[in-house]
Amino acid sequence: MSTPSRGFRGRPGARADATRLPPGQYLTHDFPVLTYGPTPRTPLSEWTFSIDGRVDAPVSWTWEQFRDLPSETVMTDIHCVTKWSKLDTTWEGVALDTLMHGVEPGGSYVSVWADGDYTTNIPLADLLGGKAWVVHTYAGEPLAPEHGGPARLLVPHLYFWKSAKWVRGLRVTATDELGFWEVNGYHRYGDPWREQRYEGD
Ligand SMILES: Nc1nc2c(c(=O)[nH]1)N[C@H]1C(S)=C(S)[C@@H](COP(=O)(O)O)O[C@H]1N2
Numbered sequence: 697m698s699t700p701s702r703g704f705r706g707r708p709g710a711r712a713d714a715t716r717l718p719p720g721q722y723l724t725h726d727f728p729v730l731t732y733g734p735t736p737r738t739p740l741s742e743w744t745f746s747i748d749g750r751v752d753a754p755v756s757w758t759w760e761q762f763r764d765l766p767s768e769t770v771m772t773d774i775h776c777v778t779k780w781s782k783l784d785t786t787w788e789g790v791a792l793d794t795l796m797h798g799v800e801p802g803g804s805y806v807s808v809w810a811d812g813d814y815t816t817n818i819p820l821a822d823l824l825g826g827k828a829w830v831v832h833t834y835a836g837e838p839l840a841p842e843h844g845g846p847a848r849l850l851v852p853h854l855y856f857w858k859s860a861k862w863v864r865g866l867r868v869t870a871t872d873e874l875g876f877w878e879v880n881g882y883h884r885y886g887d888p889w890r891e892q893r894y895e896g897d
């Protein structure tokens with residue numbers, strides 16, 4: 697059937713939504729907050745973002761230095777393992793390609809760490825090639841603390857628990873070292889299109 701359904705009038709794009717929903721997901725239009733534990737509040741004067749571990753030379757940026765890096769605007773769909781998906785979210789931030797530029801990695805995995813003792817593991821290749829950003833802006837406004845402000849990781853092609861809020865750094869590792877949710881039974885990779893929710897999926 698190629699005739700547009702009248703029922704979808706007034707909701708532009710609605711017919712395309714189904715193909716953009718990974719298996720088992722439903723659409724939401726609000727923006728749920730999912731945090732394990734309290735919202736950390738690190739003053740910007742103490743904030744740094746660092747890349748260390750298995751690298752030729754560790755690098756670190758203050759908030760001012762980070763905000764001076766070239767930013768990109770990204771519109772993308774996000775998919776939470778608790779089954780909500782949100783389409784066309786708009787973010788602004790620094791590509792991991794920009795942050796990793798000139799860093800010589802000596803390992804193929806990354807342990808992402810954030811304020812509040814949150815960690816998550818991601819293969820380095822999944823952070824490069826225009827696939828991941830450290831974002832500071834959501835829908836044109838500074839990222840709200842409950843959504844990870846001042847800055848969070850955005851890795852939209854993986855389940856949203858990989859997008860660490862209050863992100864502070866990347867540690868390059870030789871092996872895939874499981875992070876907070878992954879140790880607690882979530883899938884080590886987390887591809888929503890293959891429905892990799894839990895270990896063994
Ligand atoms: N630091 C930190 N990052 C986190 C989490 C968390 O508890 N702490 N929760 C994750 C989970 S399970 C999801 S679904 C998203 C939720 O982001 P939101 O609260 O902005 O919707 O953040 C992810 N990043």
Ligand SMILES: [Mo]
Nearest residue numbers: 776777778857
């Ligand atoms: Mo989640």
